[in-house]
Amino acid sequence: MTSPLDALQSRLGHRFADADLLTAALTHRSVGTQNNERLEFLGDSLLNCIIAAELFHLRPNLPEGDLSRLRATLVRGTTLAQVAGELELSALLIMGPGELRSGGFQRESIQADAVEAVLGAVFLDAGFDACRKAVLQLFADRLGDLPEVASLKDPKTRLQEWLQRRGQPLPVYELVSSAGKSHDRTFTVCCTVASFDVVEEALGGSRKKAEQSAAQAVLEALESTSGEPRT
Amino acid sequence: MTSPLDALQSRLGHRFADADLLTAALTHRSVGTQNNERLEFLGDSLLNCIIAAELFHLRPNLPEGDLSRLRATLVRGTTLAQVAGELELSALLIMGPGELRSGGFQRESIQADAVEAVLGAVFLDAGFDACRKAVLQLFADRLGDLPEVASLKDPKTRLQEWLQRRGQPLPVYELVSSAGKSHDRTFTVCCTVASFDVVEEALGGSRKKAEQSAAQAVLEALESTSGEPRT
Numbered sequence: 001m002t003s004p005l006d007a008l009q010s011r012l013g014h015r016f017a018d019a020d021l022l023t024a025a026l027t028h029r030s031v032g033t034q035n036n037e038r039l040e041f042l043g044d045s046l047l048n049c050i051i052a053a054e055l056f057h058l059r060p061n062l063p064e065g066d067l068s069r070l071r072a073t074l075v076r077g078t079t080l081a082q083v084a085g086e087l088e089l090s091a092l093l094i095m096g097p098g099e100l101r102s103g104g105f106q107r108e109s110i111q112a113d114a115v116e117a118v119l120g121a122v123f124l125d126a127g128f129d130a131c132r133k134a135v136l137q138l139f140a141d142r143l144g145d146l147p148e149v150a151s152l153k154d155p156k157t158r159l160q161e162w163l164q165r166r167g168q169p170l171p172v173y174e175l176v177s178s179a180g181k182s183h184d185r186t187f188t189v190c191c192t193v194a195s196f197d198v199v200e201e202a203l204g205g206s207r208k209k210a211e212q213s214a215a216q217a218v219l220e221a222l223e224s225t226s227g228e229p230r231t
Numbered sequence: 232m233t234s235p236l237d238a239l240q241s242r243l244g245h246r247f248a249d250a251d252l253l254t255a256a257l258t259h260r261s262v263g264t265q266n267n268e269r270l271e272f273l274g275d276s277l278l279n280c281i282i283a284a285e286l287f288h289l290r291p292n293l294p295e296g297d298l299s300r301l302r303a304t305l306v307r308g309t310t311l312a313q314v315a316g317e318l319e320l321s322a323l324l325i326m327g328p329g330e331l332r333s334g335g336f337q338r339e340s341i342q343a344d345a346v347e348a349v350l351g352a353v354f355l356d357a358g359f360d361a362c363r364k365a366v367l368q369l370f371a372d373r374l375g376d377l378p379e380v381a382s383l384k385d386p387k388t389r390l391q392e393w394l395q396r397r398g399q400p401l402p403v404y405e406l407v408s409s410a411g412k413s414h415d416r417t418f419t420v421c422c423t424v425a426s427f428d429v430v431e432e433a434l435g436g437s438r439k440k441a442e443q444s445a446a447q448a449v450l451e452a453l454e455s456t457s458g459e460p461r462t
Contacts, residue, residue: 037295042287045280052276064268128359
């Protein structure tokens with residue numbers, strides 16, 4: 001019969017010479033000062049670097065900004081929590097009684113941190129190449145099916161590029177109003193694309209967020225009409 | 232006679248098998264679409280990871296937050312520009328005529344980016360261990376003389392810890408006023424440490440910056456009197 005830790009090492013594609021490293025990687029800070037936070041710091045940087053190198057090779061013509069956006073989708077908390085699920089990590093997390101009672105082992109951030117810590121532990125146990133092998137195994141499907149770069153850009157950037165491709169002037173953003181106290185403000189922003197006669201307003205918790213929402217609304221309006229510029 | 236590129240490779244401790252990689256790493260985006268930005272993306276992540284691993288070993292008892300602060304001082308633009316100076320990189324940068332004319336080769340950010348790109352190129356040329364060796368050689372003095380962690384914390388954190396060590400309540404920050412238009416505002420914040428009878432006001436371009444400045448002023452007041460709490 002295989003133990004749960006054996007099964008984890010199989011799924012990870014790495015068998016630890018020093019099993020204490022794996023235990024440390026699974027130990028949440030709620031247990032005490034001996035926990036996985038230092039390993040998480042290390043694993044985070046390794047994951048970033050290994051995914052960067054892989055994307056660099058997989059997408060030889062992609063500019064740096066697009067590589068960076070692609071990487072962000074692969075290393076963000078939601079994705080790492082999915083990886084934790086595939087590794088069936090949550091049942092193996094070692095937590096203090098408080099966190100256990102409040103269901104901390106189900107928290108996305110705790111699972112994501114543990115994945116990074118496990119990768120840090122693989123690096124300490126067997127070096128960069130072993131860590132790289134584990135990352136490529138865990139991310140094989142995602143690296144084989146990368147999202148379209150265009151879909152990753154924020155609405156303001158997409159709107160700007162949409163207009164530039166058509167030789168049209170840039171949109172104009174204006175603050176219509178802001179309401180509420182300084183620590184809890186709501187901003188209303190208006191985005192105007194005069195050449196297509198489109199004006200949309202949107203709200204947001206910051207001016208920047210409101211601008212992004214307004215740009216998204218304008219994009220949807222432009223794409224639904226797919227019209228020609230007003231002459 | 233050694234060429235400038237030979238001298239650079241000596242200072243770097245790495246001789247390129249593929250010299251085109253080094254040329255690419257020195258080519259600023261002002262030259263055209265074939266430039267060093269992708270290599271910079273790669274090198275940045277390698278530098279972060281190699282420094283992280285080194286600090287992990289050098290400071291076995293430091294919590295993750297402190298490791299992260301230490302790393303930030305080593306990989307920030309100012310430090311990398313110093314490294315570029317030690318490598319005498321600026322004379323070797325390949326730039327477009329516009330950037331050349333405006334003295335771009337002297338710009339700190341361009342030099343820092345080129346250092347990262349060169350490290351990315353070493354990785355592609357010879358792998359992780361060669362890149363690590365170059366990083367450790369370039370950062371040997373800095374890694375051997377790391378700053379005190381306490382000095383790296385921001386003033387609000389330092390003030391909070393100073394009060395906690397003395398069992399005193401946390402400081403209170405209040406927004407006194409804000410002036411100017413929404414994109415160019417000045418905030419005035421007041422920081423009060425009632426238990427020591429200290430109140431300081433400070434200005435800043437954001438509420439957060441004003442709070443940090445006010446905390447710094449309070450810290451200086453507290454440390455200059457090194458007094459006991461008001462009872």
